[in-house]
Amino acid sequence: MMPGMRRLAAILEDFGRMIFFGFEAFAWAVRPPFRPELVLAQMAFIGAGSVFIVGVTGIFTGMVLALQMNYALRQFAAEGYVGGSVAFSLARELAPVLTALMVTGRAGSAIATELGTMRVTEQLDAMESMAVSPIQYLVVPRIVAAVTMVPLLTMVFDTLGYLGAWVMGIFVAGIPEGPFLEHTRGFLDPGDLLHGLLKALLFGGVIALISTWRGYAASGGARGVGEGTTRAVVTSSIAILVTDYAVTLVALGGRG
Amino acid sequence: MIEAIDLWKSFGDNHVLRGVSLRVAPGTTYVVLGGSGSGKTVLLKHVIGLLKPDRGSVRVGDAEISALEGRALTEARRSFGMVFQGAALFDSMTVLENVAFPLREKRRDVRLDEVRRRVVEKLAVVDLGEEVLDRYPAELSGGMRKRVALARALVSDPRVVLYDEPTTGLDPLTTDSVDQMIMAAKQRLGITSMVISHDVASAFKVADRLAVLYDGRLAAEGTPAQVRASTDPFVQRFLSTWFAKQ
Ligand SMILES: Nc1ncnc2c1ncn2[C@@H]1O[C@H](COP(=O)(O)OP(=O)(O)O)[C@@H](O)[C@H]1O
Ligand SMILES: [Mg+2]
Numbered sequence: 326m327m328p329g330m331r332r333l334a335a336i337l338e339d340f341g342r343m344i345f346f347g348f349e350a351f352a353w354a355v356r357p358p359f360r361p362e363l364v365l366a367q368m369a370f371i372g373a374g375s376v377f378i379v380g381v382t383g384i385f386t387g388m389v390l391a392l393q394m395n396y397a398l399r400q401f402a403a404e405g406y407v408g409g410s411v412a413f414s415l416a417r418e419l420a421p422v423l424t425a426l427m428v429t430g431r432a433g434s435a436i437a438t439e440l441g442t443m444r445v446t447e448q449l450d451a452m453e454s455m456a457v458s459p460i461q462y463l464v465v466p467r468i469v470a471a472v473t474m475v476p477l478l479t480m481v482f483d484t485l486g487y488l489g490a491w492v493m494g495i496f497v498a499g500i501p502e503g504p505f506l507e508h509t510r511g512f513l514d515p516g517d518l519l520h521g522l523l524k525a526l527l528f529g530g531v532i533a534l535i536s537t538w539r540g541y542a543a544s545g546g547a548r549g550v551g552e553g554t555t556r557a558v559v560t561s562s563i564a565i566l567v568t569d570y571a572v573t574l575v576a577l578g579g580r581g
Numbered sequence: 582m583i584e585a586i587d588l589w590k591s592f593g594d595n596h597v598l599r600g601v602s603l604r605v606a607p608g609t610t611y612v613v614l615g616g617s618g619s620g621k622t623v624l625l626k627h628v629i630g631l632l633k634p635d636r637g638s639v640r641v642g643d644a645e646i647s648a649l650e651g652r653a654l655t656e657a658r659r660s661f662g663m664v665f666q667g668a669a670l671f672d673s674m675t676v677l678e679n680v681a682f683p684l685r686e687k688r689r690d691v692r693l694d695e696v697r698r699r700v701v702e703k704l705a706v707v708d709l710g711e712e713v714l715d716r717y718p719a720e721l722s723g724g725m726r727k728r729v730a731l732a733r734a735l736v737s738d739p740r741v742v743l744y745d746e747p748t749t750g751l752d753p754l755t756t757d758s759v760d761q762m763i764m765a766a767k768q769r770l771g772i773t774s775m776v777i778s779h780d781v782a783s784a785f786k787v788a789d790r791l792a793v794l795y796d797g798r799l800a801a802e803g804t805p806a807q808v809r810a811s812t813d814p815f816v817q818r819f820l821s822t823w824f825a826k827q
Contacts, residue, residue, distance in 0.1 A: 358689055443671075450631050451669035455683045455737075456658040 343538045350468055353461035363466040371432045371467070372474030376481060378427050383482035386419055387411060387489030395498040405504030409512030411490040416517040420482040422569050425528035428475055429561040433536040436467055437557035440540025441550035449541070464541065468533040475529030476522045483518070524572050528565050535561045582607040582642060582773045583741065588627055589636035597623050598634070599797030605790075610767050610774040612784040614819065615794035621777040622666060624794065625743050628775060629661055630654050641741060659687065662734030666745040668726040670718040676729050677714040680704065683737040703732040708758060724755045731762060742766060744776040748783045756783060763787045781823035793819060
């Protein structure tokens with residue numbers, strides 16, 4: 326086989342094993358014992374721990390978007406539509422995607438490092454030898470937490486992003502508040518918010534699956550753990566963008 | 582009690598085990614000696630089902646470990662304790678939480694003061710006092726970590742304990758106390774042990790039977806006296822490094 330083919334085969338095999346790992350995690354998730362305290366701890370780490378970075382990103386994204394939209398729409402004397410367009414972009418695309426990328430950088434990398442270190446120091450083997458499945462004890466809580474917390478963080482992003490846009494729009498760009506809010510209400514429907522939250526849920530699953538797998542499958546000492554972490558972040562980021570594209574395509578296709 | 586029959590295991594082109602068979606009688610201690618990288622840990626991981634053989638089988642008690650998967654394997658492991666080479670303590674947990682882990686996971690309704698009592702009792706067996714309970718593994722010396730790992734392996738009263746290089750990296754006094762513990766576990770608790778080691782002195786002290794792993798096979802196997810009398814050139818060389826000093 327040519328080296329390129331061999332590399333492709335290795336990537337496909339790794340992907341297949343990750344998918345199998347995901348099914349295993351699902352099987353363990355629905356089987357007792359349940360460990361709510363571990364899920365809560367991960368929710369605190371992934372969710373509460375990311376509020377600050379997600380909030381800051383949200384405010385600045387909203388502010389920049391408002392200024393950009395104002396600049397573009399003013400040329401058509403349509404600056405009243407700034408609020409609506411910002412809200413629409415945030416809800417469907419920017420909030421879920423940027424939130425997921427922030428969570429990848431902060432929590433995905435930490436998850437891959439922690440599990441990878443536990444793998445190479447035989448802590449995962451030790452846990453298994455004590456008749457506890459590391460998938461059930463470590464992987465499942467992280468996946469459950471990510472799947473629930475990324476949508477919640479996306480709501481934080483939506484809210485603060487819109488707040489940032491409002492401040493910029495009203496106080497800096499001087500857009501009258503009436504039309505700003507009025508057009509938002511007219512333009513944004515609950516389906517847009519749901520669309521974004523559904524994406525966020527998928528992104529949460531993608532981040533958690535990839536990051537836990539890169540840790541779980543780590544080998545080769547400290548260096549292997551580092552490589553696993555890098556791959557977790559890179560692969561998650563790409564997977565988020567690809568998933569985003571796929572979901573948007575399907576959703577818009579459905580609208581005709 | 583433990584029976585391995587014709588185990589073969591390769592990782593790619595690396596043929597680690599090439600036909601290993603051994604039998605550990607109930608209530609005895611079996612030591613496998615071998616150099617670094619000879620496949621000792623790989624052999625031990627087959628006994629507890631963390632690795633699957635390419636060929637051959639492993640039985641422990643009534644369970645054919647090498648054929649079990651998933652929940653059945655998890656259940657079968659409840660009668661095991663294992664001490665890992667680098668201790669493998671959970672570094673996000675205190676000593677108390679580490680040693681309590683098997684107890685709490687075995688019976689989730691067990692009372693906290695009862696757990697604590699048994700943890701303190703097992704730590705006393707390995708010469709550690711209550712002052713270490715709230716420390717994290719990173720705050721312990723290598724020898725202490727190993728002793729905590731031993732306490733964790735013994736705390737749920739297993740019938741079989743597997744030791745991966747229990748004395749490597751320990752000072753002579755601690756080595757001696759670990760040897761004493763392995764022997765005490767056998768005599769007082771009737772535990773069946775399998776010890777993996779490259780420490781010839783410890784091996785001959787604790788073993789009822791022993792084997793020397795070389796080039797994927799057992800180059801010698803039998804009682805300590807039989808192994809010492811082996812004419813295999815590698816075994817002679819391996820043992821001479823220590824017996825020469827006597
Ligand atoms: N999970 C694994 N994947 C690939 N190779 C492995 C794995 N575990 C062990 N090996 C290889 O098997 C050989 C024996 O390793 P090991 O049993 O750890 O040696 P030791 O006798 O020092 O305990 C080494 O060459 C090691 O690289
Ligand atoms: Mg080893």
